[in-house]
Amino acid sequence: ETGVTQSPTHLIKTRGQQVTLRCSSQSGHNTVSWYQQALGQGPQFIFQYYREEENGRGNFPPRFSGLQFPNYSSELNVNALELDDSALYLCASSLNSYGYTFGSGTRLTVV
């Protein structure tokens, strides 16, 4: 079985730019959730997609948006990047929010 793959692994962007991060879900999983992990902190829930619909959102502004595709892969889009958006972005897939498989993360640096 395939795991969860995130791309790119590292990314440097300038303040004000837009970024798209990608995540492939594990085979057989239908739910993808995204997390932001600042340095030295635990991950914070951004949002979750279930069967292509957003079905939960954390305390993040609307400039954080996402998509889930029919093959259950997902994208996280962040517009108008701010310096505080610099973090490790993790995605996890699951089957109906049961038993999570995590990707290795995308480290985003905003300068």
Added chain:
Amino acid sequence: KNEVEQSPQNLTAQEGEFITINCSYSVGISALHWLQQHPGGGIVSLFMLSSGKKKHGRLIATINIQEKHSSLHITASHPRDSAVYICAVTNTDKLIFGTGTRLQVFP
């Protein structure tokens, strides 16, 4: 106050020592997860618990639902156990994470 609290934040041990990491939570949960994060950032799921105790190799996880508390034990610790251990709970289909315990095991 965080909904998921871990202690200690940092832990140093000599190889072979028995290690305990604690997690307390204040929300309703359907499951509790123990995760391991290495310096590269990737997270590996160690255990998912909803009651009782689970064991995998040298790792043991327990949960007390009434007390809203869980512990992760590592027996005969080894330098390769050095990592950040994170407790997370499933609450209304989303994960809430603790801030992690950084463990360093020295030879």
